[in-house]
Amino acid sequence: MIAAIAQQIKQGNSFLIASHSSPDGDAIGSTLALSLALRLMGKEAVALNVDGVPDNFAFLPGADELVTSIAPTRHYDVGFVLDAGELKRAGVPVADYCTTLINIDHHPHSDFGDICYVDTSASATAALIYRILKACGFTLSLDVATSLYTAILSDTGSFRYSNADPEAFTIAGELVGMGIDTWDIASRLYESQPAQRMMLLSLVLATLEISKCGNYASVTMSTEMLDAAEARAEDTDGFVNYPRAIQGVEVAVFFRQINQRQTKVGFRSRGAVDVGEFARKLGGGGHHNAAGVTIDGTLEDVRHTVLRLLEQYFASA
Numbered sequence: 001m002i003a004a005i006a007q008q009i010k011q012g013n014s015f016l017i018a019s020h021s022s023p024d025g026d027a028i029g030s031t032l033a034l035s036l037a038l039r040l041m042g043k044e045a046v047a048l049n050v051d052g053v054p055d056n057f058a059f060l061p062g063a064d065e066l067v068t069s070i071a072p073t074r075h076y077d078v079g080f081v082l083d084a085g086e087l088k089r090a091g092v093p094v095a096d097y098c099t100t101l102i103n104i105d106h107h108p109h110s111d112f113g114d115i116c117y118v119d120t121s122a123s124a125t126a127a128l129i130y131r132i133l134k135a136c137g138f139t140l141s142l143d144v145a146t147s148l149y150t151a152i153l154s155d156t157g158s159f160r161y162s163n164a165d166p167e168a169f170t171i172a173g174e175l176v177g178m179g180i181d182t183w184d185i186a187s188r189l190y191e192s193q194p195a196q197r198m199m200l201l202s203l204v205l206a207t208l209e210i211s212k213c214g215n216y217a218s219v220t221m222s223t224e225m226l227d228a229a230e231a232r233a234e235d236t237d238g239f240v241n242y243p244r245a246i247q248g249v250e251v252a253v254f255f256r257q258i259n260q261r262q263t264k265v266g267f268r269s270r271g272a273v274d275v276g277e278f279a280r281k282l283g284g285g286g287h288h289n290a291a292g293v294t295i296d297g298t299l300e301d302v303r304h305t306v307l308r309l310l311e312q313y314f315a316s317a
């Protein structure tokens with residue numbers, strides 16, 4: 001599979017590199033690393049994300065060249081969709097823009113593309129990008145290394161999660177050895193938060209609810225809270241980790257009101273429970289430990305449905 005992708009890279013001249021909407025560090029880092037590497041190989045490479053680069057990743061090399069839309073007349077030899085889980089999460093019909101569609105992912109059940117390189121054991125999609133670039137004989141630049149490291153750092157929760165496998169440390173070790181600025185990356189990711197985010201967190205944490213059994217806990221955000229804090233939806237990234245940090249909690253849930261009709265539900269597991277299963281049951285998707293779904297329904301209705309499902313699960317567990 002890697003050889004087939006390396007072949008496509010060798011033969012192709014123009015590349016579109018996309019990932020999922022509401023991008024996280026792995027999505028953006030992988031997108032920018034691959035785009036930049038392709039450009040350094042002398043190719044035309046356009047990085048695309050419908051939601052653009054989140055502020056805390058704007059320092060990444062090439063972030064200012066990422067586009068949020070493509071002219072319908074454009075055509076590329078190869079379209080990459082990275083870390084997306086499902087093609088539709090790209091938010092753009094990438095297949096329409098390219099001759100060959102390549103899916104690179106570590107999400108389970110990700111199965112689209114003319115070439116589908118999915119390794120669910122990989123710590124991050126960036127680790128797969130690293131493998132591909134090595135297979136191409138590409139010598140990593142400091143800029144590419146910075147994006148790859150940022151992607152792995154963020155997808156492994158700073159090397160704390162169970163997906164932080166030997167490969168993640170080996171790749172990181174090589175990148176650190178090249179001289180990337182690890183403190184600068186960490187401080188931009190974790191210690192440069194907008195004040196509005198902290199204000200919003202204070203409102204959201206006040207909604208904390210811990211189940212009677214103590215096995216699951218949730219926090220909730222209404223659009224009113226978002227407005228009151230003058231924050232943006234992307235400022236809620238990571239909020240779901242707070243209820244999971246409670247002793248005894250196996251499953252954490254973050255309910256985020258999108259509007260009067262739609263509610264987003266984020267799940268995190270400590271490891272014993274497969275929250276990907278919960279999300280899929282509700283029409284969403286994700287990993288064993290991190291999953292999500294957007295449900296048509298008011299905040300109250302969705303909260304009721306999901307919390308009842310969890311109550312039933314833990315009552316029978």
Ligand SMILES: [Mn+2]
Nearest residue numbers: 026083125155
């Ligand atoms: Mn990922």
